[in-house]
Amino acid sequence: MKITDIESVILRLPVVKPIGDGCQTVLIIKVHTAEGITGLGECHANPEVGKAIIDARLHSISSCGLKELLIGEDPRDINRLWDLMYRRTQSWGRRGAVMYAISGVEMALWDILGKSLNAPVHRLLGGARKMDFKVYASDLAPDKPGGSVKIATKHRRNGYQAVKIGWGGLGGDPRADVKMARDVRRAVGPDMDIMIDMGFPVPLSDALYLGEALAEHGVYFLEEPLHSDDLHGYRRLTEASRTPIATGEKDTTQYPFIDLMERGGLRIVQPDLARVGGITEMMRIATHAEARGVRVIPHCWSTDILVAATLHFISTLRDCPYLEFNATDNPLRTQLLKEPIRPDKHGVVRVPDKPGLGIELDERTMKKYRFEP
Ligand SMILES: [Mg+2]
Incomplete structure (x- = not known):
């Protein structure tokens, strides 16, 4: 060829x-x-x-x-x-x-x-361990805190079992961020997983406060509270925080991930397949992570092409609890494929099973x- x-x-x-x-x-x-x-x-x-x-x-x-x-x-x-x-x-x-x-x-x-x-890509990677994935509805925090409750309850109503609120108005006032998490928890009840994504780094003292206070509301992970290069800060945070810490969406190649795990103490890493170096590099990161008992829960906020590729990859992992699913209303997300990838009424998607990535553009x-x- x-x-x-x-x-x-x-x-x-x-x-x-x-x-x-x-x-x-x-x-x-x-x-x-x-x-x-x-x-x-x-x-x-x-x-x-x-x-x-x-x-x-x-x-x-x-x-x-x-x-x-x-x-x-x-x-x-x-x-x-x-x-x-x-x-x-x-x-x-x-x-x-x-x-x-x-x-x-x-x-x-x-x-x-x-x-x-x-053959589908997951078969080329050694075969899927799992074909169905819960997705977490990934959405943007509105500038005003009250709006997050509305967003989370909408996703709950649509069947999602988890929701991530990120960026937007977060990061300005840690007390307001904790109050938002508390309000969302009260609104969605105890069974839905909630993730919080800061998007931009906050001071370490704020991150330490968030890691402690968000644990009271059962936050599944706190994402990107510090700059990716702040390994010393991550070490202090991961040692102290009762809320699991996650990061890595902006990093490329396996090397920063080795540092995040070894020096930063991260127990959840979030490489993005359309940034890090493709499927090949994701598999290398997965090997490093699995050897250390670290979870890989990829960043996946783009079109269904990335969603398909990410599904093939995570299907081979030993322990990936969620697929990130951009739940915003955007035609580049929702209309790019002839058969768009959509979660079912329980917020679950299936790994494509047609040859290659198993997708076709519209x-x-x-x-x-x-x-x-
Ligand atoms: Mg993020």
Whole structure:
């Protein structure tokens, strides 16, 4: 098999706001082959930056766009092509946006491999341990605290067994954040899991207060209360907090995750498959985590392409309790696939079982929201 082209398509909502929703513009990747199989992926970076990283021409042996590197290669050689992309971008890559772009292309290579073998990706990864996943409804905190109760009760009514409230008005006043968690707990009752996502770091003293006070309301985890590089802070927090601490959605490659576990004491890590380095790197992180008894509960806040890829990956894990599910109303989320991935009335989704990632784009949505920078 041979790669003939890598197409990267930006989709953009008509109005994009400065809010904690990275799914208002998305970058869809199509890897085309001479054999007529096309692999789908997505890169969860700023889409214009991701596209530039794919389309950039050769600059030196250690600096070349991903498209030029991969054209003519056999897409099924995923390990070799992962190394090629990582090595040949090292003077401007290794972390951050380049890894985001590699993730999107790598995801598409798995889709091609699965389609070429007529097997779903989870089978290529050694087989699923579990095919049904509870999802947690992941939603944005409104600027005013009262709105969170409304959001959580809506998701409860729709059958979700867990809800995460994040970003928005959180992080300004830790007492108000705890009051919000208390009000949400009272509204949804004792059986629903509640997660709180700060989005931006708060002072360590606030994080320590939150870790203690949120435990009173049975918060399942407190996400990203500190900066990802603040390993010393995380060590102090994870040792003191009665609420489990989770982080990692903005990190790339396995290396920061080893640090977060070893030095930061994290017991839940949240790599994002469309950022960290794709399925290959997720599997490496899972190996490190499982060897330490750490849970991997991936970050997954983008289109159904990422949802499908994440489901294939988590189906192979020994212990992943939840899939994150962006529960906001957004056509790039809800209308991108011919058969959108939706939780059932108990808030459970099934891992796709068709060849590759097992998904098909709705080209009408692609056309409607296509954006040319
Ligand atoms: Mg988050």
